[in-house]
Amino acid sequence: MSRALNGYPEVSEATRQRVVKAAEAHSYSPNARAQGLAMGRSRCIGHVISVRDSGEMVNPIFGDFMAGAGETYAAHGYEMMLTRVDEQDEDEAYRSLKARGAVDGVIIHAPRQRDARLPLLDQLGLPFVVHGRASGSTVDYSWLDVNNRRAFEMATQHLIDLGHKRLALINGDEALDFAMRRRMGFEAAIANNGLTLDPACMSSNDMTEGHGYASASAMLERNPAPTAFVVSSIISALGVRRAAEERGLRVGADTSIVTFDDCLSYLRIGVDTPVFTAVQSSVREAGAALAQMLIDRIQNPDMPLAQRLWETEFVVGSSSGPLKDGT
Amino acid sequence: MSRALNGYPEVSEATRQRVVKAAEAHSYSPNARAQGLAMGRSRCIGHVISVRDSGEMVNPIFGDFMAGAGETYAAHGYEMMLTRVDEQDEDEAYRSLKARGAVDGVIIHAPRQRDARLPLLDQLGLPFVVHGRASGSTVDYSWLDVNNRRAFEMATQHLIDLGHKRLALINGDEALDFAMRRRMGFEAAIANNGLTLDPACMSSNDMTEGHGYASASAMLERNPAPTAFVVSSIISALGVRRAAEERGLRVGADTSIVTFDDCLSYLRIGVDTPVFTAVQSSVREAGAALAQMLIDRIQNPDMPLAQRLWETEFVVGSSSGPLKDGT
DNA sequence: TGCGCATTCCAAAGCGCTTTGATTAAAACC
DNA sequence: GGTTTTAATCAAAGCGCTTTGGAATGCGCA
The missing domain is CATH 3.40.50.2300 (Response regulator)
Known part of the structure; x- marks a missing residue:
C-alpha cells in the first residue's frame, strides 16, 4: 500500500495507478500520527515562544516571520507547532519537545549572548537553526542574520x-x-x-x-x-x-x-x-529562508552548517533631513 | 505503566510512587505520537491561516491572539499547530487536518457572511469554535464575539x-x-x-x-x-x-x-x-477564552454550544474633541 | 514441458503507547 | 484450614502506518 502511494520502483505502474485511484475515491490521507510513529519523525517544526512576566509582550514580527516560514514548510509537507512557555521553563519545553518526539527540529528566535538554548539543543540532538546569532556560543550552529x-x-x-x-x-x-x-x-x-x-x-x-x-x-x-x-x-x-x-x-x-x-x-x-x-x-523572507535551512538540516544532517549574513537595504524617506542652523 | 503514571485508582500508591520516581530518574516523557495513536487523539489544536494573493497580508492581531490561546492550551497540555494556506485551498486544508487526525479541533478566524468553513467542519465532525460570528450561517456553532x-x-x-x-x-x-x-x-x-x-x-x-x-x-x-x-x-x-x-x-x-x-x-x-x-x-483575552471554549467542546462534545458576546470598553483619549466653530 | 530467475504481491513484525482481560497474590470469610 | 472475594500485577491485543522478508506469479531458457 504505502509503497504504491509513495512511488517505490518495485510496484508495477498499473497497480500503482489502481491504488492511487482507490485512495482518491475514498479521499484517503494517511494518519499523521501512525505514519510518524512508524517512521520515527513527525514532519513538524517547533517554535517556542517564550514570554517574560507571564506574557505581557508579544513580538510584533512574529506573524510575518511565521507567514514566511509557513510558506516553506507547506511546500515541503511540514507543519509548524507553537509552544508558548514562560521564560524560566524554556529549557524544559525543548527537552519535552525532543523526548516526546513532537517535532523534527526547531527555529530559535531572538538569541542572547551565550544563549543557553544552543548547547542544550546540541546536546539533545534536536536539529535547529537560529534567527540571528549568539555571541560567545560554545557550539557551532546554522544561522541567518542581518548585518x-x-x-x-x-x-x-x-x-x-x-x-x-x-x-x-x-x-x-x-x-x-x-x-x-x-x-x-x-x-x-x-x-x-x-x-x-x-x-x-x-x-x-x-x-x-x-x-x-x-x-x-x-x-x-x-x-x-x-x-x-x-x-x-x-x-x-x-x-x-x-x-x-x-x-x-x-x-x-x-x-x-x-x-x-x-x-x-x-x-x-x-x-x-x-x-x-x-x-x-524583510523578516518574512528571513522566515522563509530559515525554514528552508532547517529542513535541509533535518533531511541531510551531515551537510555542513550554513551561515548567512544579509545586508540591509537603505531607503531614504522624509523623516531625515539636514541639521537646521542654530540647533 | 501508563496506569501508574496517569494515576489510576487500581494501582497501589507504593508502586505508583516507585514508577514515578523511575520515570523521573530517566527523564521519561511518553512519545506523543504513540500516545496519540493509541488514544485516537493528538492533543493538538489547529489554526489555519489563509492568505490572499500569495500571502501579502498578515493579520497583526495574530501574535496576541496566539499568545492568549497558547496560555490556555499549555495549561491543558495541548499544543497549537499552524497551517498556512492560500485562500482557495482552505477547504482542503481542513479536510486534510481531519483525515490525517492531525488536530483535535480548530479555531476559526475572521469569519465572513455565510462562511463556508462552518458547514464544512460541521460535516467533517471536527470540533471548532469561531472568533466572531458568521451572519446567515446554516449551522449552529460556538462563538465568542465583541459587540x-x-x-x-x-x-x-x-x-x-x-x-x-x-x-x-x-x-x-x-x-x-x-x-x-x-x-x-x-x-x-x-x-x-x-x-x-x-x-x-x-x-x-x-x-x-x-x-x-x-x-x-x-x-x-x-x-x-x-x-x-x-x-x-x-x-x-x-x-x-x-x-x-x-x-x-x-x-x-x-x-x-x-x-x-x-x-x-x-x-x-x-x-x-x-x-x-x-x-x-483585548484580542489576547479573546484568544485565551476561545481556547478554553474549544477544549471544553473537545472534552465534552455533548455540552450545549456556547455563545459569548463581549462588550467593549470605551476610553476617552486626546484624539477626540469638540467640533471647532466654522468648520 | 520443466527449471531457475526476476518481478510483483502479500503477510507479518514492529514503531511506543493504552487498554482489556487473564493471572497471581493477598486478604477475608465460613 | 479451605474457599471465596478483592486487590494488584502482568501479558497480550490493537491503534494505523512502514518496512522487511517470504510466497506467488510470470518470464525466458534449456
Missing part, C-alpha cells in the same frame, strides 16, 4: 552626514544579541566621526510604541536635546514621532529619525514615497 | 455628541462579518441623529497603516472634508493621524479620531494618558 552592526553604522553615518551631532539611540533589549550589535554600529559611527557618546541619549527596552515615546520624550526634555534618532523598530519610531510632534517638532525638519524596518506587512508605511528613512530587511 | 455593532454606534455617537456632523468610517474588509457589523453600528448612529451618510467618506479594506493613510488623505481632500473619523484598527488610525498631521491638522482639535483598539501588546499607545479615544477589547 545589524553595519546597518546601524550606516544609519548613524547618514545622520552625521546631514550635520547632526547630538544623536540618540532607541534600541531593543540589549540582552538580545541583535540589539547589542546595533549599539556597536551606532557607537562605531559616533567614534569614527569624533563625536562623543551621551549615555543619557541611549535607551534599551522592548520595542514598543510606548518605549519609543517615553524614551524620546525624556531625551527631548534635556538641554541640549538630541536632533536625530536612530531607532530599532518602526513601531518604536512611531512613538518617537509622537513625542517629537507633541513638542511641535516636525519630523524630517526639526528632528530626524532613521529606523530599522522589518517590512511588516501591516506596517508598510508609505510604500510609494517612504515616510521613514530606514535600513530594511 | 462590534454597539461599539461602533457608541464611538460614532461620541463624536456626534461632540458636535461633529461630517463623519468618516475607515473600516476593515467588509466581506468579513465583524467589519459589516461595525459599519451597521456607524450607520445606525448617523441615522439616529438625523445626519446623512456620505459614501465617499466610507472606506473598507485591509487594516493597514497604508489603508488608513490613503483613505483619510483622499477624504480630507474633499470639500467639505470630514471632521471626524471612526477607524477599525489602531494601525489604520496611525495612518489617519499621519494624513491629518501632514495637512497641518491637529488630532483632537482640528480632526477627531475614535478607533477600535485590540489592545495589542506592542501597540499600547499611551497607557497612562490614552492617546486615542477608543473602544477596546
Whole structure:
C-alpha cells in the first residue's frame, strides 16, 4: 500500500495507478500520527515562544516571520507547532519537545549572548537553526542574520552626514544579541566621526510604541536635546514621532529619525514615497529562508552548517533631513 | 505503566510512587505520537491561516491572539499547530487536518457572511469554535464575539455628541462579518441623529497603516472634508493621524479620531494618558477564552454550544474633541 | 514441458503507547 | 484450614502506518 502511494520502483505502474485511484475515491490521507510513529519523525517544526512576566509582550514580527516560514514548510509537507512557555521553563519545553518526539527540529528566535538554548539543543540532538546569532556560543550552529552592526553604522553615518551631532539611540533589549550589535554600529559611527557618546541619549527596552515615546520624550526634555534618532523598530519610531510632534517638532525638519524596518506587512508605511528613512530587511523572507535551512538540516544532517549574513537595504524617506542652523 | 503514571485508582500508591520516581530518574516523557495513536487523539489544536494573493497580508492581531490561546492550551497540555494556506485551498486544508487526525479541533478566524468553513467542519465532525460570528450561517456553532455593532454606534455617537456632523468610517474588509457589523453600528448612529451618510467618506479594506493613510488623505481632500473619523484598527488610525498631521491638522482639535483598539501588546499607545479615544477589547483575552471554549467542546462534545458576546470598553483619549466653530 | 530467475504481491513484525482481560497474590470469610 | 472475594500485577491485543522478508506469479531458457 504505502509503497504504491509513495512511488517505490518495485510496484508495477498499473497497480500503482489502481491504488492511487482507490485512495482518491475514498479521499484517503494517511494518519499523521501512525505514519510518524512508524517512521520515527513527525514532519513538524517547533517554535517556542517564550514570554517574560507571564506574557505581557508579544513580538510584533512574529506573524510575518511565521507567514514566511509557513510558506516553506507547506511546500515541503511540514507543519509548524507553537509552544508558548514562560521564560524560566524554556529549557524544559525543548527537552519535552525532543523526548516526546513532537517535532523534527526547531527555529530559535531572538538569541542572547551565550544563549543557553544552543548547547542544550546540541546536546539533545534536536536539529535547529537560529534567527540571528549568539555571541560567545560554545557550539557551532546554522544561522541567518542581518548585518545589524553595519546597518546601524550606516544609519548613524547618514545622520552625521546631514550635520547632526547630538544623536540618540532607541534600541531593543540589549540582552538580545541583535540589539547589542546595533549599539556597536551606532557607537562605531559616533567614534569614527569624533563625536562623543551621551549615555543619557541611549535607551534599551522592548520595542514598543510606548518605549519609543517615553524614551524620546525624556531625551527631548534635556538641554541640549538630541536632533536625530536612530531607532530599532518602526513601531518604536512611531512613538518617537509622537513625542517629537507633541513638542511641535516636525519630523524630517526639526528632528530626524532613521529606523530599522522589518517590512511588516501591516506596517508598510508609505510604500510609494517612504515616510521613514530606514535600513530594511524583510523578516518574512528571513522566515522563509530559515525554514528552508532547517529542513535541509533535518533531511541531510551531515551537510555542513550554513551561515548567512544579509545586508540591509537603505531607503531614504522624509523623516531625515539636514541639521537646521542654530540647533 | 501508563496506569501508574496517569494515576489510576487500581494501582497501589507504593508502586505508583516507585514508577514515578523511575520515570523521573530517566527523564521519561511518553512519545506523543504513540500516545496519540493509541488514544485516537493528538492533543493538538489547529489554526489555519489563509492568505490572499500569495500571502501579502498578515493579520497583526495574530501574535496576541496566539499568545492568549497558547496560555490556555499549555495549561491543558495541548499544543497549537499552524497551517498556512492560500485562500482557495482552505477547504482542503481542513479536510486534510481531519483525515490525517492531525488536530483535535480548530479555531476559526475572521469569519465572513455565510462562511463556508462552518458547514464544512460541521460535516467533517471536527470540533471548532469561531472568533466572531458568521451572519446567515446554516449551522449552529460556538462563538465568542465583541459587540462590534454597539461599539461602533457608541464611538460614532461620541463624536456626534461632540458636535461633529461630517463623519468618516475607515473600516476593515467588509466581506468579513465583524467589519459589516461595525459599519451597521456607524450607520445606525448617523441615522439616529438625523445626519446623512456620505459614501465617499466610507472606506473598507485591509487594516493597514497604508489603508488608513490613503483613505483619510483622499477624504480630507474633499470639500467639505470630514471632521471626524471612526477607524477599525489602531494601525489604520496611525495612518489617519499621519494624513491629518501632514495637512497641518491637529488630532483632537482640528480632526477627531475614535478607533477600535485590540489592545495589542506592542501597540499600547499611551497607557497612562490614552492617546486615542477608543473602544477596546483585548484580542489576547479573546484568544485565551476561545481556547478554553474549544477544549471544553473537545472534552465534552455533548455540552450545549456556547455563545459569548463581549462588550467593549470605551476610553476617552486626546484624539477626540469638540467640533471647532466654522468648520 | 520443466527449471531457475526476476518481478510483483502479500503477510507479518514492529514503531511506543493504552487498554482489556487473564493471572497471581493477598486478604477475608465460613 | 479451605474457599471465596478483592486487590494488584502482568501479558497480550490493537491503534494505523512502514518496512522487511517470504510466497506467488510470470518470464525466458534449456
